[in-house]
Amino acid sequence: MNQANPNQDRADGALSNDMPEAVHADGMRILWDVPIPMSDGVVLRADVFLPQEPGRHAALLSYGAYGKGVPMQVGYKSAYDRMVRDFPDIAEGSSNKYMNWEVIDPEKWVPDGFVCIRVDSRGAGRSPGVLDPTSEQETKDIYECIEWAAAQPWSNGKIGMNGISYYASNQWYVAALRPPHLAAICVWEGFVDRYRDAARHGGIYSQFGEGWYERQVLRIQHGYGERGARNPNNGELVCGPQTLSDEELAANRAPKMSNESLNRPLDDAFYSSRKPDVSRIEVPLLSAANWGGMGVHPRGNFEGYLDAGSSQKWLEVHGNSHFSPFYRAEGVELQKRFLGHFLQGKDTGWDRQPPVQLQIRRPGEHFTIRDEQEWPLARTQWTKYYLEPATRTLGTTPATGASIAYQAMSEGLVFKLPPAREEIEITGPIAARLVVSSRTADADLFLALRLYAPDGKEVLFVGSNDPRVPIALGWLRASHRKLDTAKSLPYRPYHTHDELQPLVPGEPVVLDIEILPTSIVIPPGYTLALNVRGCDYDHGLGDAGFSDQPYPMTGVGPFRHANPQDRPPEVFGGENTLHFGEGNEPFILLPIIPAKGA
Template identity: 30%
Template sequence: MVDVNVTPFEVEVRSRTGNLLRADVYLPSSGDGRYPIVLGASPYQKALRHLPPNPVFPFIEYGPIQLYLDNGYAYVAMDLPGTGRSEGTWDPVSRGEGEAIHDMIEHVAVQPWSTGSVGMIGMSHYCWSQWNAARTRPPHLKTIVAYDGATDMYRDWMYHGGIPIQGFLNTWLFGSVLYQHELRGIDFHVGDKHEYIYDVLSHPLDDEWQRRRSPFWELPSVDIPVFSIGVWGKAALHLRGNFYGFERVRGPKKLLVAHPSSFAEAQMYYFDEQFHRDELLPWYDHHLKGIENDVMKQPAARFYVNGENTYRSAASWPPPDATPTTFHLTGTHSDAVTSLNNGSLTEAEPDSEQDSTSWSYPDPQWMAGVTVFDKHGVPDHVARVNTFTSPPMDRDREFTGHGVLTLYASSDQTDIDVFVKVSLVSAEPDAGLPVKVSQGWLRASHRAENPELTSDMRPFHQHTSVEPLVPGEIYELRVELLPMSFLARAGDRIRLELTNQDSLITDAPMTHFYGTKVGTDTYHHDRGHPSTLRLHERPRT
C-alpha cells in the first residue's frame, strides 16, 4: 500500500464545456497554511492511489506524494474528463482535455490553501497531461517537469513510421483504463471510453483528428520553465517526445535522459525519493517557491551513456561536438552472427556495381514475431532477420545524438515495412545479449518528408497521404532513428537489424500490427545505391 499520512478531500470545478471535474487534494499535515501546488492528471482514477508502484500496476505513475507534502507542497490528483469521478467524454490528450486541466489549475490556484503557484507532476500519461495543459497556457501554471512522456501522439506511439501499434495500445487501453473502471463499478461505456480504439484505427494518417491530440504542434507557444526527463528504457513509447518537447518549447528549459533500461525500471525510478530530492524537488523549489539554488546552472542537456554507464552533459542536444559518422551496408559476410544474410557495416564506400540483399516473408521459422527457437527451446532473435555488423572497433567510440538509415529498397509488392534496430555487441564473452541502443520504423508508402521540419540527420515524415510503390522500382527511404547515447569500446561491434515485424519477446509491449504481408523485398547497397547508417559521434579524449 502507498503510505500517505493525510486524508485527501475532493474539489469540484465546472469546466468551460459544462462538465463537472473532480480532483483529490492532499495538504501537508504540519498546519493550516498556503502551499504551492503540484498537480497530476490522468484517466487512472484517483481512487486507485492506494495501490503500490509495481509492474503489475503500470498505471501507478503519480510519484511519491508524501515526499511533496513533507516538503511543503499541496498535491492535487485529478480525474480527466470522462474518467473516474469526472464527467464528460474521454478524449485522451486532445486539446479539449488540456483545456479541462487548465480549468482545474486555475480553480485550485485561487483556493485559500494555495499560494497561486502551480506546477505539474507525474510520468507517462501524467506527462502527456503536462505537455497538453502547458499548450493551453494556464496563467497560474509556472512550470512542468515532464518525465517520460510523448508529445506527438501519431508519430511517437500510435503509428510508428505510419505502421499501427498493436500490443501497447491494447494492453494500455483495456488493462489500465477500461477494466480498471469496470472493477470499480463504472461501465466503460460511460464517457465513451470504449470508442477510443476505434477512433485511433479510423485515423491512420496524421489528419486534423490526430493533430488535436498532439501537443507537439503548439509547444513553441510554451514559455514557462520546462524540465524534460526522458528514459532510455522506454524509447519506443516516449523518448522521442521528451527530446522534441525540450527542443520546441521556448522558455527556460533543461533535458535529462535517465538510465532505467525497461518500462518497469522507469516506473520504479519515478518513485525513488532520492531521485526526486536530487532532481525534481530543487526544480519545483526554485520555480514554485522562489528558492535560489543551482538548478538553472545545470548544463542544458545531461544524459546517461549506455555501455560506459555514466552520465555526461552538453550545452545542447545533440551535443555541439557531435558530427555524423557514416557506415555503409554491404553484402560481404561479417562472420559475426547467424542471420538471413550476415552482412557487414563498413566505413569504406561501396565499390561494387551490383550488391543487394533479398528476402521473403513471412519466414516459415518465425515463432514469436521474428524470434525463432532452437531444438532446446532457446530463443534466437536475429537468426531469421537481416543483419549488417561492423568490424570490431579499433578504439573507444561514443555515439550520442541522432541517427538515420538511408535505405535503397525495392519489392514485388506495393509497399514495404522497414523495422530497424541498432544494437551494441560487446566483445566481452560474458556480456550476454546485445543491447538495443536505437530503433526506427517506416512504411515506404509514407516516405514523403515535411521540408520545414526535416533535417539531414532527422527526417520528419508527413504521414498525410499514401504513395504506393511500383513493384520492382528502387526507392530511397530515410528512416528516423530514436535518439541514442552509447559507448562502443575497443573490440565491440555495432549491429544493424532489418526486417518487417517485431520480436514478440524483445520488443514487447511496443509491437505492431503485421497485417497480411507476403512478398519479397530487396535492399540495395551498391555504388549507385549506397545504403547507409549515419550516427552522431562525439570525439573521445
C-alpha cells in the same frame, strides 16, 4: 486501517459538492474528493494532500484516467514489487500507501511544503462525464483545474505539473494553452506527437493502444462502481458510488483510440487536433527522456524540448525502467531542485543546472552522468557507415554490389562494424538511408541497432516497457517515404505522412529512416550491428515472463506492429530486396562523440 471520509456519498448515488473537511494522517492534511467545477457544469473530483502547517503553498497537479484511489501496490503490484526490490531507496521515508502509478508520492513531497493535487480525469474514477482520454476536452479541463487550484486559500498562486507518461504528455498540451498560473512543468517520458510518437511508428500501426485502453482505462471508468476496487486509504469506491450497466458505460465514452488510429493511416485532422503547438509553451520546463523508451516515450521528450518556446528549458535523459528513475532518490532530488526553484523560490542550485544532463550508457546497466550545453551535442562527429553487401559489414567508404533479398518476416539482414579496437561513444539521433524494393506495392522497414559482446551474445538493456531491449529502433512504411524538406535534418528525417506513395513491384526507392536517439559506449572487442528486417525486433531469448503482463516481452514490450488489418500478409509478409547501386549506396549515420580532449 480505513479512514472515515467526511465527504460521504449521498443516498441518491451522487457525491456532495461541499468542500470536505481535512483528515489528518501520515503528517499531512488530506482532502478526499474535493469538487472542482468545470465551466460546462461537470464537477471533477480531486484528492488534495496538504502540509500540516497552515499558509499558502506551491502546488503540483496531476490529471489522468488511472484512478487517484488506486495505490500502485494494488493496481500494479508486480511492477511495484520489482521496483522496490531493485531500488529499495524508493520505499524509504514513506508508508507508500498513497503512491499512485506514474504520479508523485505525496509523503515525499508534502513535508517539503508542496501541495499535491490528484484529479480523476473526466469520465474516470470519481469524476463523471464522457471518458475521452487525451482529448481537447481533457486539456481544457486541466487548464480549469490549474486556475481553480491557484485560487484556493492554501495556494501561493504557482501551480506546477509533474508525472510520467499520461501525466507527462498532457503537460505539453495544457502548457501550450498558457494557463496564467501554470508556473513550471516536469514532463517525464511523455509523447508530444500522437501520430509519430505513439500511434503509428513510421506510418506503421502500433498495437500498444489496444491493450492500454482495455487494461488501464476501461476498468477505471466512472460508473464501474461496485465492480471496481475500493481505495484502501478511505474505503470509498475508486470508480464512484454508482454501478452502471455495460450499455451505460459504453454510452459514456468516446470511440476507442486504437480503432481511430487503426482506421486512420495518415496524419490527418484527427491527429493534428491532438498535437500541441509546443512553440507556444512559455513556462520553464524539464523534459526527461528514457534511452530505452522505444515505442512511445523517448521521441516526444527530445522533440518537445527542442521545439518548446520557453527560454528556460532543460533536458535530462536516463535509462532503466519506465518508473524507477522517477521514484528513485536521485530522480526525486532532480525534480525538487527544478520545481522548488520555480514554484517556491528556493535556492536549490537550479540556476547553475546545465541545459542538458545525460546518463551515458554502457553495457551492464552502467551509467555516467554528464553535463552538456546542447542537444544534439555540438562536438558530434556525424559519420556515415555504408552497408557492404559482399561482407555484410559496415564501412566508411561507399559500397556497391549485388542486391540482397530477404524474407520480411525473418531475422532479415545484419551488417556489422568490426570489433571495436578502442572505446567508441555513440550519443544522439540516428538516421539510415536504404534503397529497397518489394514484390508488392508496399514494404515495412524495421531497423534495430544492436550490440554484441566478444563471446557473440547480444548485449541487452532494461527498457521502459521491456526488461531486454536493443540499443535503438527505427521504423518506416515505404509508401510513407515522402519527406517534409522544411523539417527534415540529415540526422532526423521527418516524414509528412500526408499521402501514400505505393511501390511499383520490383522497382527500388530511396528511404530515409529515423532511428530514435540513443547513447551507448562500445567497449573494446564489442561489435555494433544494424539489423534490417520486415517485422518487429525479437532478441530470440523468449518471453521475460512477468505474471501481470498480458503481452510477451521479447524486445519491444507492448509496442508491436502485427495487426493484420494494417499489415496484411499478402502485402507485408513476402520478400523485400535491399539494393546497392552507385550513387545510392545505403548507409547509417551515427553520432560519434569524441573523447574529451581528443
